[in-house]
Amino acid sequence: MKTKTSARSVALATLIKVIKQGSYSNISLNHALKEAKLAREDQNLATKLVYGTIQYQLYLEYQLKDLVKGKLKESYLKPLLLMSAYQIFFLDKVPTRAVLDEANKLAKEFGRRNSGGYRLVNGVLRSLQRRGELLPDQGDEPRYSSVKYSMPEWLVTYFFDNWGQNRAKKIMASLNEPAKNDVRISALASEGSVVKGLQEAGFDPQPSSLTAGSYALSRGGIVQSAFFKEGLLTVQDEAASLVAKAFDFKPDDQVLDACSAPGGKTIQMAEQVPDGQVTALDIHENKLGLVRQNAARMHVAGQVSTKAADARKAGEYFSAGQFDKILIDAPCSGLGLLRRKPEIRYTKSMADLKNLAKIQLAILDHVAPLLKQGGELVYSTCSISVEENEDNVRAFLETHPDFELKPFATEKVASQSGMLKILPDTYHSDGFFIAKFTTRG
Ligand SMILES: C[S@@+](CC[C@H](N)C(=O)[O-])C[C@H]1O[C@@H](n2cnc3c(N)ncnc32)[C@H](O)[C@@H]1O
Numbered sequence: 001m002k003t004k005t006s007a008r009s010v011a012l013a014t015l016i017k018v019i020k021q022g023s024y025s026n027i028s029l030n031h032a033l034k035e036a037k038l039a040r041e042d043q044n045l046a047t048k049l050v051y052g053t054i055q056y057q058l059y060l061e062y063q064l065k066d067l068v069k070g071k072l073k074e075s076y077l078k079p080l081l082l083m084s085a086y087q088i089f090f091l092d093k094v095p096t097r098a099v100l101d102e103a104n105k106l107a108k109e110f111g112r113r114n115s116g117g118y119r120l121v122n123g124v125l126r127s128l129q130r131r132g133e134l135l136p137d138q139g140d141e142p143r144y145s146s147v148k149y150s151m152p153e154w155l156v157t158y159f160f161d162n163w164g165q166n167r168a169k170k171i172m173a174s175l176n177e178p179a180k181n182d183v184r185i186s187a188l189a190s191e192g193s194v195v196k197g198l199q200e201a202g203f204d205p206q207p208s209s210l211t212a213g214s215y216a217l218s219r220g221g222i223v224q225s226a227f228f229k230e231g232l233l234t235v236q237d238e239a240a241s242l243v244a245k246a247f248d249f250k251p252d253d254q255v256l257d258a259c260s261a262p263g264g265k266t267i268q269m270a271e272q273v274p275d276g277q278v279t280a281l282d283i284h285e286n287k288l289g290l291v292r293q294n295a296a297r298m299h300v301a302g303q304v305s306t307k308a309a310d311a312r313k314a315g316e317y318f319s320a321g322q323f324d325k326i327l328i329d330a331p332c333s334g335l336g337l338l339r340r341k342p343e344i345r346y347t348k349s350m351a352d353l354k355n356l357a358k359i360q361l362a363i364l365d366h367v368a369p370l371l372k373q374g375g376e377l378v379y380s381t382c383s384i385s386v387e388e389n390e391d392n393v394r395a396f397l398e399t400h401p402d403f404e405l406k407p408f409a410t411e412k413v414a415s416q417s418g419m420l421k422i423l424p425d426t427y428h429s430d431g432f433f434i435a436k437f438t439t440r441g
Pocket residue numbers: 258259260261262263264265266281282283284287309310311312329330331332363
């Protein structure tokens with residue numbers, strides 16, 4: 001196995017895993033970056049190449065389809081052509097000459113010995129450069145937007161139907177921008193001194209306009225820093241940080257986190273209940289180790305206990321009315337997370353949204369009875385679909401007349417209806433949905 005140390009070879013190796021083997025981009029990239037130990041600038045370039053190429057994969061395939069004749073025989077060829085085309089169309093600072101030279105080197109590095117792959121790559125990229133961008137006719141929707149925004153046609157139609165063409169296009173464009181490097185400072189730490197430390201370390205923290213205590217950093221590398229290792233902050237999107245703030249905690253609250261791994265919200269809630277307890281469930285036992293690790297790192301291990309269980313069977317383990325607060329941060333399609341998990345758009349279907357909505361509703365149904373009279377239940381997803389959110393709230397209320405929505409206010413945003421949907425283009429955060437319930441009477 002050759003050592004692959006340049007930013008582009010780390011990016012290409014990751015793209016081969018994602019495109020050819022169906023691995024998750026964020027997991028594969030983090031792993032590859034850890035192994036490669038690249039300089040900070042190269043880490044940024046590798047990240048941009050991986051996310052950009054996958055975000056624009058559908059668009060890039062459209063650009064290449066007439067130029068690639070026959071089947072590509074080696075598994076690196078398609079990812080390399082896509083990554084090179086991405087640079088030609090989207091990275092203005094990289095001259096096309098450099099893209100071709102780099103592609104040539106990568107073809108030699110990743111290709112079989114004596115393979116002519118580099119000649120094919122060179123020929124295709126030169127033709128692409130000469131021909132330029134290709135788009136369907138502007139009036140031919142949803143095909144035009146599907147290629148332009150690199151979203152499958154069903155999803156474009158879905159966005160158009162729900163938000164109208166103008167807003168839908170803004171949402172889709174925003175989902176193709178790079179995700180922010182957001183952190184949330186622990187409520188147990190001194191925010192002022194952490195912010196000062198981050199400034200001194202060159203992270204240039206910018207406060208979130210959506211929620212207090214969250215900051216966007218100007219660069220990556222926070223996970224390797226003492227701020228992270230010492231549990232002064234954690235990596236969490238600003239919209240995700242908003243969810244736990246929908247609760248009005250008391251210090252001794254007993255909290256159930258029904259779908260907890262990897263524990264971002266478990267930790268955040270545990271910080272608010274110094275004399276209470278957060279019981280963190282997850283259906284996957286192997287993920288609960290992460291919850292425990294995160295709780296220990298963030299100094300809240302004493303307030304967190306974990307249990308592997310299907311939330312739909314929570315009634316077998318806990319008594320009715322046992323919890324003051326319940327969070328259901330449900331498994332979802334992740335439509336609000338397309339910046340961080342760009343491949344989701346190509347793998348999820350309308351049928352998936354509907355199936356997930358059924359699972360989410362079943363979790364709500366089975367977990368709700370565990371809430372104390374007058375307690376608070378928050379339901380959230382990182383999806384912006386109606387099926388997984390508003391439809392589920394409506395269906396839940398229809399079958400649970402003893403529950404009602406409850407208005408809530410956080411430091412910077414509020415919801416009078418008890419439901420809040422953050423679309424990804426408003427604050428440039430992840431897309432999120434939050435609904436808060438309480439019992440009637
Ligand atoms: C959106 S993630 C939770 C993220 C987490 N709350 C956080 O803030 O870090 C949903 C989690 O639900 C878990 N899950 C899926 N189905 C479940 C079920 N039936 N019961 C309990 N957990 C489930 C998944 O394993 C996944 O870890």
